[in-house]
Amino acid sequence: MTFPAGSLLTARDLRKAYGPTTALDGAEFSIHPGEVVAVMGPSGSGKSTLLHCLAGIITPDSGSITYDGREVTSMSDAARSALRRSEFGFVFQFGQLVPELTCVENVALPLRLSGSSRKEAERTALAWMERLEVDELRGKRPGEVSGGQGQRVAVARALVTNPRVVFADEPTGALDSLNGERVMELLTDAARSANAAVVLVTHEARVAAYSDREIVVRDGKSRDMERVV
Ligand SMILES: Nc1ncnc2c1ncn2[C@@H]1O[C@H](COP(=O)(O)OP(=O)(O)O)[C@@H](O)[C@H]1O
Numbered sequence: 001m002t003f004p005a006g007s008l009l010t011a012r013d014l015r016k017a018y019g020p021t022t023a024l025d026g027a028e029f030s031i032h033p034g035e036v037v038a039v040m041g042p043s044g045s046g047k048s049t050l051l052h053c054l055a056g057i058i059t060p061d062s063g064s065i066t067y068d069g070r071e072v073t074s075m076s077d078a079a080r081s082a083l084r085r086s087e088f089g090f091v092f093q094f095g096q097l098v099p100e101l102t103c104v105e106n107v108a109l110p111l112r113l114s115g116s117s118r119k120e121a122e123r124t125a126l127a128w129m130e131r132l133e134v135d136e137l138r139g140k141r142p143g144e145v146s147g148g149q150g151q152r153v154a155v156a157r158a159l160v161t162n163p164r165v166v167f168a169d170e171p172t173g174a175l176d177s178l179n180g181e182r183v184m185e186l187l188t189d190a191a192r193s194a195n196a197a198v199v200l201v202t203h204e205a206r207v208a209a210y211s212d213r214e215i216v217v218r219d220g221k222s223r224d225m226e227r228v229v
């Protein structure tokens, strides 16, 4: 079994159970550098579990995940955390901003954690906030901004380290359709201009329309139509 040449992140035959519940039952996945792939499927089908496995947040019971030629499942916890910090960015449905920090401090946080000075981190953070059209919110705390603005701040934070893959799990799930579309437009434009790949989990067809390709998950099984069999 081979995947198309040039895949950045691939998964083969992933299996994961929670007690009696089978969350993944032979899931397949691949993404190329800079590609936006939508992971579609009904609630409970295993989309979030697949994303968490791909991002090295949880380890599957069996199967293989390869990132840039390295087997993720056999890495140490420390190596996997380092990979997440340096190569990946994350956007979740809600609640991922630190409420005590201002928006610019939130966006700058990943850079501060990897050793950048405050000044340098905030300068880079502001450039991303301008890109996402939320720079005017720099001094506000997450509790003082709207849901759509908060998600755009979260997207800026996901991109601030120049990740090669952004994992987004239902990033517009808590937004109305107008704000959701704006977040998707800005997220995909910004990721494409930074040549970051996006793994976009959603159950909404209008969100998936922003992707280059779709992978459908059903009952823990996903078929990657890109796969060469
Ligand atoms: N931490 C967990 N503990 C127990 N069951 C879980 C856990 N995470 C997911 N599941 C179960 O695994 C299945 C797939 O869940 P999930 O990946 O969250 O689906 P989706 O994101 O498509 O809604 C569901 O039946 C869910 O209840």
Ligand SMILES: [Mg+2]
Pocket: 047, 048, 049, 169
């Ligand atoms: Mg989910």
